[in-house]
Amino acid sequence: MKIATFLTTLAGVAVALPGTAAIAQTPPTTVEPMVPAAGTVLDVTAEGRTTRVPDLATIRAGVVSQSTTAAAALTDNAQRMAKVLAALKRAGVAPRDIATSSVQLSPQYRYADNQPPAITGYQATNTVSIRFRDVAKSGAILDALVAEGANQIDGPNLSIDKPEAALDEARADAIAQAKRRADLYAKAAGLRVSRIVSIAESGQDTGGSPQPMMMMARGAMAKDSTQIAPGEKDVTVTVSVRFLLN
Numbered sequence: 638m639k640i641a642t643f644l645t646t647l648a649g650v651a652v653a654l655p656g657t658a659a660i661a662q663t664p665p666t667t668v669e670p671m672v673p674a675a676g677t678v679l680d681v682t683a684e685g686r687t688t689r690v691p692d693l694a695t696i697r698a699g700v701v702s703q704s705t706t707a708a709a710a711l712t713d714n715a716q717r718m719a720k721v722l723a724a725l726k727r728a729g730v731a732p733r734d735i736a737t738s739s740v741q742l743s744p745q746y747r748y749a750d751n752q753p754p755a756i757t758g759y760q761a762t763n764t765v766s767i768r769f770r771d772v773a774k775s776g777a778i779l780d781a782l783v784a785e786g787a788n789q790i791d792g793p794n795l796s797i798d799k800p801e802a803a804l805d806e807a808r809a810d811a812i813a814q815a816k817r818r819a820d821l822y823a824k825a826a827g828l829r830v831s832r833i834v835s836i837a838e839s840g841q842d843t844g845g846s847p848q849p850m851m852m853m854a855r856g857a858m859a860k861d862s863t864q865i866a867p868g869e870k871d872v873t874v875t876v877s878v879r880f881l882l883n
Contacts, residue, residue: 677828677882681818682839684875685811689803689844691867694772696792697738698782699764707742707759714761717786724785725767728778734768764789770798776863795867800843807874808838815878823882834879844870 700721702714725735741762746754769775772795779790797803816830823830 675883676831677826678834679819679822679880679882680877681815681822681880682875682877683811683814683818684873685807685809685814686871686873687803687806687810688869688871689797689800691772691795691797691844691870692770693796693798694769694775694793694865694867695766695796696769696775696779696790696794697764697766698779698787699738699762699789699791700786701789702761703745703758704761705758707744707761710759710761711742714763718763718765720785721782721787722765724781725778728774728781730767730769730778734770736766738764738766740764762789769793772865772867776865779863793865795870797844797870797872800872803872804841804843804874807841807872808876811874811876812836812878815876819878819880819882823880826882828882831881831883834881836879837877838874839877840873840875842871842873844872 698721700714700717702710702717704710704713722735739762741760743760743762744756745758745760747757748754769778772793775793779787783790819830
């Protein structure tokens with residue numbers, strides 16, 4: 638009986654040991670930002686840049702039809718859009734580069750004073766997004782689309798199809814710019830750059846930003862073919878670099 642009482646008391650003491658409770662209640666530690674123990678820290682944000690000629694043009698082409706009934710508007714629109722799609726196929730545009738953007742049917746109203754709006758007809762719109770992988774030929778294809786019934790065109794949005802190599806060039810340029818600026822600050826402060834502590838990429842632009850859209854509606858082909866000039870696109874990368882100065 639005495640032995641049992643002693644063991645029970647000993648177990649109670651063991652559970653109540655403060656060290657054990659302290660270990661169980663210790664919160665997880667938080668990792669602080671990396672700061673060297675000695676030296677001066679300099680944070681530099683730099684933008685690297687390179688250029689490329691766009692090799693991809695994205696244009697939206699649409700057919701707008703109007704009729705007194707919804708069915709007639711849709712039928713006319715479908716027939717004309719079928720001709721537009723056939724023209725794209727003949728021009729060699731791959732099916733993966735053609736996607737329907739929107740299909741709309743809306744009533745048209747006549748408004749008069751002190752009278753409720755009256756429906757006068759319906760308007761049907763079908764728009765497709767087209768990617769041209771040969772930018773130089775896209776203007777001629779647009780003219781062919783208009784001849785086949787397209788009467789609404791938006792674009793182009795010029796971009797770079799595979800920007801990875803250009804982004805790597807911009808990254809290398811960004812690091813070079815950051816190093817140059819760090820050397821400048823270090824020299825002005827009477828110090829020298831010891832090493833890079835950390836590098837973080839904080840933004841990039843692949844040159845695909847939308848351009849101001851143009852819209853044109855023509856009943857027949859113009860005398861001169863539509864020309865699209867690709868120009869050049871800036872590809873940029875922004876980095877934040879932490880240097881240690883001594």
